[in-house]
Amino acid sequence: MKKKSSYLWPTIIAASMAVGIFVGGKLNFNDSPEKLFTTNSKKDKLNRLIDYIDYEYVDEINTDSIVDITVNNILEKLDPHSVYIPKQEMDKVAENMKGDFVGIGVSFYMYKDTISIIRAIENGPSFLKGLKAGDRILMADKDTLFGERIPNDVIIEKLKGEKGSPVELQVYRKEDKRFFRVNVKRDVVPIKSVDAYYMLSPAMGYIKVNRFAETTFKEFKTALEKLRALGAQKLTLDLRDNPGGYLGIAEQMADEFLSEGKLILFTKNKKGKVDKVFATKKGDFEDKPVYVLINERSASASEIIAGSLQDNDLGTIVGRRSFGKGLVQREMDLGDGSAIRLTVSRYYTPTGRSIQKSYANGNRDYYQRFTERFHSGELFSVDSIKLADSLKFKTPKGKVVYGGGGIIPDVFVPIQNYETLAWENLENGGLFSRFIFEHLDENRAQYAAYSKEAFIKDFKVDDVLFGLFSHYCISNNLNMDLSAYQKKIKLFLKASLAEQLFDANTYAEIKSQGDAMLQKVLELDKEASTLSEPEK
Template identity: 65%
Template sequence: MNKKLSFLLPAVLALTLAVGIFIGGKLHFYDSPERLFSTNSKKDKLNRLIDFIEYEYVDEINTDSIVDVTVNDILGNLDPHSVYIPKSEMQEVAENMKGDFVGIGVSFRNEKDTITVVRPIIGGPSDQKGIQAGDKIMTADDEILYGKDLANSDIIAKLKGKIGSDVTLGVYRPVEKRFFKVKVTRDRVPIRSVEAQYMLTSEMGYIKINRFAESTYNEFVQSLDQLLEEGAEKLVLDLRDNPGGYLGIAELLADEFLEEGKLILFTKNKKGRIKKAFATKEGAFEGKPIYVLINERSASASEIIAGALQDNDIGTIVGRRSFGKGLVQREMDLGDGSAVRLTVSRYYTPTGRSIQRSYAKGYDDYYQNYMERYLNGELVSPDSIKVADSLRFVTPKGKVVYGGGGIIPDVFVPIGSLDEEKIRNLEASGFFSAFVFDFLEKDRSRFMHYPESEFYADYRVDDLVFEQFVDFVLNRKVRLDFYAHEKLIKTYIKANLAEQLYSPNVGAQVLSREDRMIQEVLRIDTEANLKESAEEQEVPSKS
């Protein structure tokens, strides 16, 4: 052997051994050649940790749950609106945002181990087969459903299915004291985002939208067309408690009120790329008075519409300062049935303001901001709203608007008293709905031949029903001055009766009588009409 080569061989072997030890320390037993020379050590660190736990940890661990926790922790360090959607929740989330689901089309309550129909969804499969409010669903394809203490998720799983599939329901109808079977063909059932539409006055229509789903724009157009046919020359668009949804749907709705070429909003991403959205066509409600209702729970797409109209000097924004969400998310598939909604840009109103409020103090502080607003008086007086001069903007007609934490309305309407808010929370928590359901269960026959219009105009909740509600709530440890707010409580009871007997639309009409914001709109609109009439009657004097 060559002496020089013989001399180098031990050194080469030593170096090879050292490299092997180094590489061995960096690899685990199933690493690929591609990963060997990967420079993304941060990603490798996370993968390694999960692999070590799965293969080496002393106890059996569900590593899927660890991954879920890890993903949530990572997103929790970004912003409050970048969220993880587990595979188990994807279908429900998708249905909610799509605006429909496949099923038999009933709203139900599972009371005393029995499934009772609150009301069939109008036009849905069950409604078409004659299922009525108060019917008891006893069996599905001869499988007994009563007396089993089934969870709502289990009931839904049995009633949902593939589109076009049949399910034979065994139904008991108490008002007729009879049992019968009916075959229902599962179909697409709408989850309506336009939950109410009606004429407030002979010339003013009202539309309430509870979220911005795929179906929302089409629902809105249908509702608006109907109101226009009924003579609507003015519109109240109710976006209170609307958490938002698809940005593109908000753009389409704003387009209905803005002239072609008007800026709706613009977005800016990480790389500074700006994308602008403009009104593109003649909208169905251009040039007509519009009032937009917002509150502290109106967010995202709701704020896009309110901001677009306010910055273009269109309409009147009524209510309280909105939530303050100016971030845009995009849903991204993670490959295993789960997904992440990741913030990819910020949006700005036409004047250039961002209404995103700070989330520097963390998730809990961000979502508890409502209490802070209540304590500092912002929900009671507009003078308590804190604004920064550095975030001051001016609309084309000279109106001053502010960024940095929600849309401040043009007309402020304070929150109700503490007891009034308690009553509102009882409604939101389902207390009124549960009471009315129990009340109807005792004897639905009294309302069987009550016409909808007659109920709306003439029905009065009597004192006996009111006292029954007081007992119902007291038994659930709720305390407030019931008798000081008797009129409001009776209105909520009647509204829930109207919803369960007829439709949510009728219930909303009942509530409008005691709705402070709606009553404020009617007041300022009346003043505007009187002012306009006075101006028209002025005759120039002769010189």
Template identity: 60%
Template sequence: MKLKSYLLPFVLAMAFAFGLLIGGKLNFNDTPEKLFSTNSKKDKLNRLIDYIDYEYVDEVNTDSIVDVTVNNILDKLDPHSVYIPRQEAARVADNMKGDFVGVGISFNMFKDTVAVIRPLEGGPSMLAGIRAGDRILVADEDTLYGKNYNNEMVVRKLRGMVNTPVNLKVYRKSEDKVYDVEINRSKVPLPSLDAYYMLTEDLGYIRLNRFAESTFKEFKVAMKALKSMGMKKLALDLRDNPGGYLGIAEQITDEFLPSRKLMLFTRNKSGAVEQSFATRRGDFEDGEVFVMLNEKSASASEIVAGAIQDNDRGTIVGRRSFGKGLVQREMELGDGSSVRLTVSRYYTPTGRSIQRSYENGTDDYYEQFYKRYDNGELYSADSIRVADSLVFKTPKGKIVYGGGGIIPDIFVPLEETRKETYYNGFFESGIMSFYVFEYLDAHREDFVDMDFEVFQEEFTVGNEFVDGFEKYLRKADFDADLYEYRDSAKKYIKATIAEQLYGQNAYQQVLRKEDPMILAVIDISKKSDL
């Protein structure tokens, strides 16, 4: 059949337009069925997974392949873009929210039984009368003891929805009785503030372990309490703090800076700059501020310290910080997993980027960090390498440097060897907590009428405690010679006893009584009064 002559130009025009559409999408490496695909890279990965699922000769867990693939992709980007698997998502979310829903106990599996180390402050177990040393035997008619039980199984049983009840059978050793206790699950705080107390008559102390959703509220509570005790100056301890939410770091920084002072700015892929300024809401804009950093202070910790330093607002004390100047955003991947992807860089008010170089890959990036123990910079300020090309000046003319962490105004050397640092980390682990729990389980009555102040001043940890800990380690198949580290072991044993009796605030006060960096801050604070 012939086309009518007046239709021919129209048909030719349509064919030409359709040809342009096809040509714009054509990729000569694609198969015909891929012609209209808008993202052949994603389809390539999907097709490979399908081939492995349906055609590969052996059974393969393709979920694990996907996890490895995602991790490998992110590893090629930067050291701080990370993948959060589905099974880790809830734990990570709880940690950053600053609370979880449960009964609110710290516990160990002690001789195959759930033993309460301490009911958590503000949690439902404390309100229900649960005490340190109690054994939880049954939850809703399910036994919680036996060799097959582990911590994860107990957590699954005791956590749940808000306001849902759980019926427990609790054995109290001191009374040799079993009690029936009903507890309504509720939100239980996961504190990001380790401690607050007064160091001197006018110098307060706050230690933050991360920047979670709840951190600013915790910080405000601590500040109010310290002011009521006479605080005029603040030592803010951000040592070992790996960071957290950018917005929380901004809120805390805002407490110290007057209105309209620049706190930081970020720059994204397109070059768009977003500035963050202090508001009028700051409650400590005139008091003296000391920020304590070490080599493990990163990210949000460096944002706070950088803003304080660049605005000539306070004194940075300690050692060069980690050096992380990248900002991540968490993005869901549709199956319960997510990725924290670097979306911008941040800069301190003077324009510094404090991000360390990662051009040689992630392994080299972290290896360069550990070389700080060997190149001397943790022990001498003169060993800190700075780039002359990255010199900046604060409004008052103080020289500051970019390119790899916040360099302190007052340097305090690490007084431990690398081996001592390892042992102190070992002392902070669960194994010492188990040992101390067994000691308290046999001697809890000795502390019934002893308040923390008396404990702090009068209770002594002697050599017999260290000898007992060494025997405990050998029974647990740990080969550790503590002869050179007895004094450190005694300090950690006393601090752990204090924690299980009086809480985390007490732990920090015992542990840091002779802390060189805190003593340095106290000394600087006193000199500023002269």
């Protein structure tokens, strides 16, 4: 990789920070609607202004767009996490947090202007009708689904529908060179928030959670039960890149690890009302060894989990300083299909820490502070984190922890370099999976003999596949020297192959082999096991 471009990597990486970080719950006001929405001069002024523009302004104006701009401008003056959700985006936002939608059950890639199935979701509608990876969907009923100018959202709209509603698909199967029609009944399709779970070692389970949606705790419990059946007595909970979600789900997950009566967190609203949340006796993994992985993109609900365990002297937080978001939002309907997420309180960890970083100088400065982490050296050394003594707190066992700007891990794991982190961002962004899809589209038969176990153990990415990927990068205007990162790139290629040939668990298991944080967890666990062994 050329040196002259290396200074760009921090900016590129920072710009990829996920938007929409929040921790919140459903609307539950104690005040009546009449009390909340009485008329007053401030509201009348805004209403009158819109009416004047609507009826008197010289040109035709879309006053809906003016209202949207006004709402956004008002919320921007409050804090970085109070946001407006337009009507046209509400369905997508609701689906993501609900954890499912109604559709035909395929993940697809628009390849050469045609819908190409990456994988039919196991036991989903399409899977049960025999559709498989590589199939092209050409039509849904009488609607044509191929063509350069058909947007993704239009295609998705054609494939979604009411539960139980039928859709006739016209399909081309490349490997047989044949066209056929199949009738599929739409059904509920899960949007998984537990990306993967598997045994990291004979006694250590691993669970990766990507957000805190309505279904997350149920998914988490299912994964945990399966891992315990496989012998898991310890757990690695991976919350890296997890931007948060529902407060109640984070509380339930923390309760799994904390014994009855332990404080999980408390919230405080503008009136000074304090609500404390304590662990119950429901937890199935209480007081067992747990490692929580966090990084600079772990936020809100992820920080609640890490903070509650850290402040109760339970488990080990591994990684890099988290984002620093300690505000609680509620989603509120605006009456026309749109909504706002409004900050209604702050949350505090059990020792009384607020991990919210300052937003006193506005949203631009707030997110610039995040970008500065990539330039300050913080990702390479924990000593680069500068915090005031006034933000220092102590846990019951005397461990020093800090508020203000995120959770600082117990064990710091630096990035290797910006280029390595950039490759990980490109991998997360789909570069490798798109290449692998196109490779499998031409060469799927050569992998048919592999079982999952044999693929993990025996398959090696050769120089031919690596060379093809190099050419693919060049064709996509990524003119970089890949040779210095050959080992990591080959690992990513193998993991992406595993995901499309088998499942997300196989992908995660293979990728863990080059994961510095997971290797650190295994090292820490080995040290802990050695210390706990009785003297002979």
